[in-house]
Amino acid sequence: xxxxxxxxxxxxxxxxxxxxxxxxxxxxxxxxxxxxxxxxxxxxxxxxxxxxxxxxxxxxxxxxxxxxxxxxxxxxxxxxxxxxxxxxxxxxxxxxxxxxxxxxxxxxxxxxxxxxxxxxxxxxxxxxxxxxxxxxxxxxxxxxxxxxxxxxxxxxxxxxxxxxxxxxxxxxxxxxxxxxxxxxxxxxxxxxxxxxxxxxxxxxxxxxxxxxxxxxxxxxxxxxxxxxxxxxxxxxxxxxxxxxxxxxxxxxxxxxxxxxxxxxxxxxxxxxxxxxxxxxxxxxxxxxxxxxxxxxxxxxxxxxxxxxxxxxxxxxxxxxxxxxxxxxxxxxxxxxxxxxxxxxxxxxxxxxxxxxxxxxxxxxxxxxxxxxxxxxxxxxxxxxxxxxxxxxxxxxxxxxxxxxxxxxxxxxxxxxxxxxxxxxxxxxxxxxxxxxxxxxxxxxxxxxxxxxxxxxxxxxxxxxxxxxxxxxxxxxxxxxxxxxxxxxxxxxxxxxxxxxx
Amino acid sequence: xxxxxxxxxxxxxxxxxxxxxxxxxxxxxxxxxxxxxxxxxxxxxxxxxxxxxxxxxxxxxxxxxxxxxxxxxxxxxxxxxxxxxxxxxxxxxxxxxxxxxxxxxxxxxxxxxxxxxxxxxxxxxxxxxxxxxxxxxxxxxxxxxxxxxxxxxxxxxxxxxxxxxxxxxxxxxxxxxxxxxxxxxxxxxxxxxxxxxxxxxxxxxxxxxxxxxxxxxxxxxxxxxxxxxxxxxxxxxxxxxxxxxxxxxxxxxxxxxxxxxxxxxxxxxxxxxxxxxxxxxxxxxxxxxxxxxxxxxxxxxxxxxxxxxxxxxxxxxxxxxxxxxxxxxxxxxxxxxxxxxxxxxxxxxxxxxxxxxxxxxxxxxxxxxxxxxxxxxxxxxxxxxxxxxxxxxxxxxxxxxxxxxxxxxxxxxxxxxxxxxxxxxxxxxxxxxxxxxxxxxxxxxxxxxxxxxx
Numbered sequence: 001x002x003x004x005x006x007x008x009x010x011x012x013x014x015x016x017x018x019x020x021x022x023x024x025x026x027x028x029x030x031x032x033x034x035x036x037x038x039x040x041x042x043x044x045x046x047x048x049x050x051x052x053x054x055x056x057x058x059x060x061x062x063x064x065x066x067x068x069x070x071x072x073x074x075x076x077x078x079x080x081x082x083x084x085x086x087x088x089x090x091x092x093x094x095x096x097x098x099x100x101x102x103x104x105x106x107x108x109x110x111x112x113x114x115x116x117x118x119x120x121x122x123x124x125x126x127x128x129x130x131x132x133x134x135x136x137x138x139x140x141x142x143x144x145x146x147x148x149x150x151x152x153x154x155x156x157x158x159x160x161x162x163x164x165x166x167x168x169x170x171x172x173x174x175x176x177x178x179x180x181x182x183x184x185x186x187x188x189x190x191x192x193x194x195x196x197x198x199x200x201x202x203x204x205x206x207x208x209x210x211x212x213x214x215x216x217x218x219x220x221x222x223x224x225x226x227x228x229x230x231x232x233x234x235x236x237x238x239x240x241x242x243x244x245x246x247x248x249x250x251x252x253x254x255x256x257x258x259x260x261x262x263x264x265x266x267x268x269x270x271x272x273x274x275x276x277x278x279x280x281x282x283x284x285x286x287x288x289x290x291x292x293x294x295x296x297x298x299x300x301x302x303x304x305x306x307x308x309x310x311x312x313x314x315x316x317x318x319x320x321x322x323x324x325x326x327x328x329x330x331x332x333x334x335x336x337x338x339x340x341x342x343x344x345x346x347x348x349x350x351x352x353x354x355x356x357x358x359x360x361x362x363x364x365x366x367x368x369x370x371x372x373x374x375x376x377x378x379x380x381x382x383x384x385x386x387x388x389x390x391x392x393x394x395x396x397x398x399x400x401x402x403x404x405x406x407x408x409x410x411x412x413x414x415x416x417x418x419x420x421x422x423x424x425x426x427x428x429x430x431x432x433x434x435x436x437x438x439x440x441x442x443x444x445x446x447x448x449x450x451x452x453x454x455x456x457x458x459x460x461x462x463x464x465x466x467x468x469x470x471x472x473x474x475x476x477x478x479x480x481x482x483x484x485x486x487x488x489x490x491x492x493x494x495x496x497x498x499x500x501x
Numbered sequence: 502x503x504x505x506x507x508x509x510x511x512x513x514x515x516x517x518x519x520x521x522x523x524x525x526x527x528x529x530x531x532x533x534x535x536x537x538x539x540x541x542x543x544x545x546x547x548x549x550x551x552x553x554x555x556x557x558x559x560x561x562x563x564x565x566x567x568x569x570x571x572x573x574x575x576x577x578x579x580x581x582x583x584x585x586x587x588x589x590x591x592x593x594x595x596x597x598x599x600x601x602x603x604x605x606x607x608x609x610x611x612x613x614x615x616x617x618x619x620x621x622x623x624x625x626x627x628x629x630x631x632x633x634x635x636x637x638x639x640x641x642x643x644x645x646x647x648x649x650x651x652x653x654x655x656x657x658x659x660x661x662x663x664x665x666x667x668x669x670x671x672x673x674x675x676x677x678x679x680x681x682x683x684x685x686x687x688x689x690x691x692x693x694x695x696x697x698x699x700x701x702x703x704x705x706x707x708x709x710x711x712x713x714x715x716x717x718x719x720x721x722x723x724x725x726x727x728x729x730x731x732x733x734x735x736x737x738x739x740x741x742x743x744x745x746x747x748x749x750x751x752x753x754x755x756x757x758x759x760x761x762x763x764x765x766x767x768x769x770x771x772x773x774x775x776x777x778x779x780x781x782x783x784x785x786x787x788x789x790x791x792x793x794x795x796x797x798x799x800x801x802x803x804x805x806x807x808x809x810x811x812x813x814x815x816x817x818x819x820x821x822x823x824x825x826x827x828x829x830x831x832x833x834x835x836x837x838x839x840x841x842x843x844x845x846x847x848x849x850x851x852x853x854x855x856x857x858x859x860x861x862x863x864x865x866x867x868x869x870x871x872x873x874x875x876x877x878x879x880x881x882x883x884x885x886x887x888x889x890x891x892x893x894x895x896x897x898x899x900x901x902x903x904x905x906x907x908x909x910x911x912x913x914x915x916x917x918x919x920x921x922x923x924x925x926x927x928x929x930x931x932x933x934x935x936x937x938x939x940x941x942x943x944x945x946x947x948x949x950x951x952x953x954x955x
Contacts, residue, residue, distance in 0.1 A: 305831060329833040343831055346824035348891050357821045358832040360814040367813045411832075 736848015
């Protein structure tokens, strides 16, 4: 441990002039970063601003084209993830990187060499996890842990290698509000013990509450550097986007009287139980609730991804209980999945193909595709989506998160579905693209479509929805008309049930 | 300039396999260069223009050859290709010098000497011909025409190239089905066994139900139909287990591979079945269009498959299912149907391959196609299809199958023994995968990283 008095002034980590180019894009154009021990640095920026690339460089996952990294004032080469770990840099990814089939203590000591010293390692695990104020049995399999517990194990693993720099990439996306609060306390504790922490998040509230300093990246360069205590949310947004957003949400439209989707008594096992609600044309119904309350499962029943065991749904007056997504699509129900990459996109195929897959019957005659019609349709919807259409033939994986989501919107818009189900439509999407997506959703309702939007982001639900349904334990616990008198507190009370009131 | 560079780069990436194929052909054309006096049909080919000149100016030709296979090839080539009439060309083939002497003597005496004597390399040293003027003065001024020394490539001859196409046909046809299966993210190990099952079934159907060696065309067609349908049925079985029960393709087709081979053995009682009509071999080796029928079948199937994969809804579905099955399902793609089609097509095409194999060898044996699935998978992978699914081109598979055949053929011409050939084939697979990783830029990243190191 090198805790000299100069540490307070001398940053423990210095990055100077880091550059990294990928084919067709300069991801980083000379970024500097300083980090002292006992400090939490917030790193924000739109998608594609270079945050992830910078962290990849720091964790040894990619090698920069130019620039230098100093640890403890000494230049060092982070040429592999192993090297970065050995130098005391630990990263906790958005996706958990524990091995689900191994036990907690095995995961903690995965990178250690030589013989397994089981008793010692179990004891050490228990001690480190205990230090973090959590009680996890070291013998549990990691797949049996909750997301929050897995995160704690990863942090404990970082302590185990004596990490002095801890990077957290969007750690709260999969956490409930309560778990996030606990993580905040934990980070505060680590900070007091002298850990240097880099915190990446799209949730500006967390950045403003949790961090000491904020560094804003834009287009691969450092745009601004703030002391968190001296700024407000609007400053951050302006700095990230480069302009003032008109308002965070576009104005709400009025719904029509015609009921497009009517769900009664829909259920499947214990995940979803006798759910009833109506959605009118031109209306947005927001569904919120804790993770695991059955929100996504409900959407999967509606779009036919899973088959309901009870209840019925009516689409524009036609009764339907879809047994496959294909049947649901034929009746005009489509879904934008929560996990775009796993359930939405064909990552290695071209943008055009991704757009066309569910719409092929519109461009083809006797199974033969008319490519002119396909290209014309793509151009039309791409321009409507403000999707850069010069990337038609590039693979979908090369698009940014926001553009990928727009691509999926274009796909379903072309399909002309009546009922559109959105599962976390802005998850992992930056502020500017987020606004565009809100506008798209508004456009859909203006055209008289019915939208069901599941979201964990309460301000998003309250900004967009006409009505809000709160789910708990697989059923709808409450329904609110979205009026100005409604507060987030009311919704959370229902979501958590009795325990929080 | 940059745009041209981009276009060239794109072309190279898209058609890298074609370039590799052309490179291989060039290599073997040079490596098999040989200077010698050509024999057989190549000798005849060399002499044909001179012979045409002579007959055009009204002359007659005496062709002298021995009875060795090479010399017979020489004379039959002239007979088939030249279109000379009997009056223009007299063949003294397969005869001893005694008969030739008698002919020369007879013609010398009645004054009907020919305008030229054409002979093969093996008769070029006969003193009877070289010293003809001494014994039969009228023949003294008649020119002797023999093949001369020439440098040519053993690889790059029309005959050999047709050979290569024929050798690759069966593998290439089966590789179409394999490409479909691999693009959907699966694998089909049963194709080699299905070749045997289909060959045995076709031969036995002809023997037992359609009159054996006297079977007519309708019988042959029916037997072929039965064989292909049976192979498709086994493919259906694999597909059903993979799609409905979610069993892993590797294991399912490993099982059907064993089942199909066993069925072929049981049906044929472990023997080869030879009782097929002569005309059955026309299916594979007949040349109504100038090239063997199996090559025609191969090209037609490739045309159809290419069209399907690039221009039809079904083709898009194959890529979608292989790229992301869940996303495809949520997009309304009938995933089970697509997977089913892939395995049925793979089975049926293996059946076609088996029929062609039986036709070429005029028999059906349960030992056909042992380890053939590995050759087929090699062709598909060398052709640039990703084993992870979602990526690949039918055209690439054709190039892959041809590349394998070219290498085999070229190495045979260079007299490289089969053990070495195994090593080279393995290296080829590694090379193909290396090119693939080159395309994905991993290699470039590695080089950059190494060179950036201080």
